[in-house]
Amino acid sequence: MKNCTTLLITISVIITIVSCNETKKEVKESPTEEQPPNIVFIISDDQAWTDYGFMDHEAIETPNLDKLANESHTFTHGYVPTSLCAPSLASIITGVFPRDHMVLGNDRVLPGDDKGGKPAWLSTWRADNYSTVIEDFKELNTLPKLLKEKGYLSFQTGKWWLGNYENGGFDDGMTHGNPERGGRHGDYGLEIGRKGMDTLNNYIDLALEKKKPFFMWYAPFLPHSPHNPPDSLLQKYLPKAPTEFVAKYWAMCEWFDQTCGELTDYIEEKGQTENTLFVYVCDNGWVQNENNSRYNPISKRAPYDYGMRTPIMFKWKGKIEPMLDDRTLVSSLDMLPTVLDLVGIERPKELDGINVLNKTELENREAIFGEIYAHDFNTVDESLFYQIVITEPHKLIVPNEVNKPNEKIQLFDIYKDPFEQEDLADENPEIVMKLKAQIEESWNE
Template sequence: MKDYFIKKAWLLLIVSALVSCTTLGQKSTPPNIVVILADDLGWKDVGYNGAEFYETPNIDALANSGMVFTNAYAAGPNCAPARASLLSGLYTPKHKLYTPGGKSKGKLQYMKLKVPTKGAPETFQTFVSNNDAINPNIICIPEVLKEAGYISARFGKWHIGPDTQGFDISSSNGTDLGLEKKHYGDIDIAEQLTDAAISFIETTKDKPFFLYLSHWDVHTPLRARPEVIAKYDQKQQTTATVWNTTYAAMIEAVDTSVGRVVKKLEELQLSENTLVVFLSDNGGHTHITKNHPLKAGKGSLHEGGIRVPTVFSWPGTIPQKSVNHSPISSVDFLPTFSDLAQLKLPKTQDFDGASLAPMLLGKEKTRNQDIFWHYPLYLKGFKGNRTLAVSGTETPYWRATPASAIRSGPWKLIQYFEDGSVQLFNLDTDISEQHDVSRTEKEVVANLLRKLKAWQNKTGAPIPKSLNPQFAPN
């Protein structure tokens, strides 16, 4: 414990030095920006989206204080690509980080196409798929905001490489600077990260700051404080539906963190000049939580894998209890923050997102922006999440196979590269993606395929075509 406080004191000294050396180049002070990111939290796991067992009073209060986006999406179906896209404003084909580890996972003989695969020969490296890192030359949020005098800090999970991408302070646990370690399953990590976040806010309160609080919870392994688990064990006795009480306790740890950050902003009278954003990096695990009514979960291009709880709160600027149904993506965050800081986007990077500021500030009620995904790899399924069959069989095995997807208005089209087939869903009437209407809505399919292929060409998205000589589905 003594070592923890010594490291925290050093961190405060560094932040203080940064504050004293930073000057603001703008006439008006731009808003502080706080992004709180949960890991693997499902869309239905928060109270304001109808959680039946989990308790998220602080996240719900944040939702009531600002704008909830009901159709918000992660730009990738799992950790690494979603985080890379959030920070860079780029879709996956541009930063080339498609999955943790950069390789397909599953039985090689079940893969029809030759793609980068864990344990496969080098000949399967048919396109570039980065291993948990993006090119350091890619411009990310803190590098853009630095032009407006922002001091930036990242506390928590990183997952996009050794370069800190412009953050002034970067720590995986809130105390150790520059030393990247994994803290999955640490029952105290949420509190420790929040302590660091609050200290950063206190020290930088007189300068514009960008805080990226990236929680390790609620990622597996599932571990939480015993007394909180006991609370949910007792609650479990009052309901017939079986819930994971440890997972519920981990959600409470994240929710408590949100409450502490918001309270500190209020205490320091910073709330009215601070935008707080809460979201998850991807959908929840189906063997741990219940994503219904969404189909599938983490790793899938179905709604359960990519639709995430998302809240923007800025008291006095964003109207309370606002609900926005426009589809948005995490690639929109960088352009939004740049816009709110009254900055122009660097012309040296072709950003994919678009600013949400007009909707947040009440200048527009909705927008019509297509959203895209690209996942050119395989990912095996498990425990009820095997939503896709091995090609040419009826054997369910995969969570994901090489595919692209587009959301355009109410329509969502998924294009599968193994056989060229497509699925089309009207999410306004079929959020559970139970009714593929591609055969009856041929004009819509043609239009969306045209848009999707144009996007693939523009971004250089790799389309796997080489057949796997080891493919043996039977």
């Protein structure tokens, strides 16, 4: 009897162990919450909206960005709210206008500052003036900060004007921002792309090793000057361009495209393409002068489309349907709210953009807006140059009466006249008044 009892106990223990193992197996194999997508922002630096293969440029070849455009929901009538890099990038990362994040220009100049005949960025007090801007910026919501809610790791590379990468909420990055070591607008970060992609690739590997979704800020110093492309690309464009200056710029555009291909190829090699959301934009435009290395004043820092317009793309394979939209108006301010909706994070109330993949929000939008300030800025009132409103089909440019007293209001039909050659303001006073009222309403909000 004792042996039978022992046998029964043994059998019971075995059944219990097997049952526990099966339960553990079921728990292990049960579906877990789907990991949110990796997010990669690709940000061109100083490139006109026309200067891509998919935008039908006569000479510039951009096969990798053409492929990205074909695989994305691509808006060809995208705009940045301001046509200078520091404020434009700050708006991309915060989703608010420059007047809200207060990075109005590239350098801050206070009353009484003596530059000694030097540009602000070469003056010793530049870092001191900018420090208060950075301290205020650190209190704002940024995309890296918001993504922490979903467990994202974030990494900064390339252009970054606001000191150390940590000031934007990034976990890690390439920009130290120390003015004593040459920190101003990217320092070590500006090497990405121009000197290879290893640092970026290593961080992707780290995030995958930790099994964490990642946010990658890829804002290389390309095709930005200095225009010193690889010789093979320069030789390719010299016979096609009107001058060597133009050939160098065109070659820089293709060099940037090559680095974008290296980035997307690496993510494909890691098996992450279907789990990665790519977002593309350019910080501001550029028109290359034919006879020197400078830009044409109708582009960078200007209120015209050559300065403000950019393709904006959203690609998430299998989740976002590819299409080329050559009509809808969108803004770089829309990038942040669109991304937050896609990954399921509640939007902060202060955002100035919308989810451009939401048809209802697009249909309810009447206009997008822009504002341009002095390169060396102080306050909004002292530094404002232009206010812009863009609708379908009109764009109104309102120069500041104090800072631009000799300029007149301009009105263009940007669909019939995409290069803004015919000013329609004098013959359409009603439209001008209506659009000015929209600007005032936007600023009052």
